[in-house]
Amino acid sequence: MERSVYNNKDMASRGFSLVEVLISVSIILILAISVVGVFQFSGTLARRSLDRTIATNLAEETLEVAKLWRDQSWTTQISPKTNSTNYYLAFATSTWQATTTAVWPFGRFERKLVFTPVYRDSNDNIASGGTLDVGSRIVTATIAWRERNATSTYQLSVLITNQFSN
Secondary structure, eight states: OHHHHHHHHHHHHHHHHHHHHHHHHHHHHHHHHHHHHHHHHHHHHHHHHHHHHHHHHHHHHHHHHHHHHHHHOIIIIITTSOTTOOEEEEEETTEEEEESSOOOOBTTEEEEEEEEEEEEOTTSOEESSSEEEEEEEEEEEEEEEEETTEEEEEEEEEEEEOTTOO
16 A cells, blocks of 8 residues: 555656646747847847948948039039939949939949039028029938848938139
């Protein structure tokens, strides 16, 4: 009789061990899934950060091209550009060219340049209206890239002037 009681205790002990094993495996699985999720999220953040850095560098380079054109000749490089028109940069024959046809030379990044007129008030301050300043333009570089099912953009603007009177 004692032997059968012992066997029942042994069975109960084995059953409790099985429950412990199931709980332990469940906890380990939850932790593993959480760790994988953290790695995926950090990878997504790293990619987004890299995209933003590339966009920032492309925008800065685009504005530098506008300054280069200004330095070369305001009259032939900046004045002929139509206000509020999207210009895209293309590198051809060892110089930067402006085109109105969209160019995606950097994988999924598009960059465009828009010239905006500058107006000055009676105190010679930049204003939304007033006298047109033909020796100044606001240049805006917009970088766009595809990210999942959406398009992200980054913009930088700078005021350029005909400082060399050329």
